[in-house]
Amino acid sequence: MQGIMRILFAGLLLLSATVLCQDAGVTLRYRNFISRHVGQVSRDRCDQEMGSRRLTTISGSNECKATNTFIGATTNRIRSICGSAGAPYGGTLTRSLQPFPIVVCELKNQNARHPHCQYRGRAYTRYIAIQCEQGFPVHFERDIVSFD
Template sequence: MVLSPGLLLLVFVLGLVVTLPTLAQDDSRYKKFLTQHYDAKAKGRDDRYYERTMKERQLTSPCKEVNTFIHDTMNNIKAICGRDGSPYNEDLRISNASFQVTTCTHHGGSSRPPCRYRASKGSRRIVIACEKGFPIHLNEKSYQSVVSRPLAQT
């Protein structure tokens, strides 16, 4: 049985119609994660830089109490969802290695802008939620328990 080119094209287009909304949904959650937590380079970054960054990325209405930026490549962060991460608690992944991070902590009385942040730099393992191989959530509450755990041996 030979399929006509028109029928093959129809099957291909129908496949795209079904697949694209799913890919777009996954992509939007990953993009939100990157907006909130990805900052490639850590050098020269101070309180003012992060106050501006938090505002530019629309994380200040209301002022977000704590936000952590991860300084590495997108591919290295994504790899925690696979070979470079280990299961953690029920549905999270913990990085097998430490990452450079900057944690911005809101200081001041009001939760309304202008928001003031203090940036503290460090290196630690990170805990994320993954969906279909992409990071979609950084679990900042797990950091305290992560700091005291040894790195996995590779």
């Protein structure tokens, strides 16, 4: 009987560790999402925001990132898309039921390399499509003009 209890206890510990690791992964992806996409960004400050958030380069290279979208809303409002303020969209994504103010920063000088990345900002009000995990936004997929 003690052997069975030890096996059950060991299994429970392993399961708990797995759940904690998954939760930590979601938390990290959520924090990355916030740092990359959330905040009141002026369309005239794309260079500064991209630089201060270290978003100017593609991972593992010095090639300038072509585009990045900033969502001008609170984290709670964006997170609500993963619940009652969102609807399924294109398989694994969730779309907002209400439009959001966004600023899209696009690279002006194509083929530029860091530290010479320069961005042009454009402000819009659009619906957004995100990926959610365990009730948290973890990936910005795209903005949506309308749902025709």
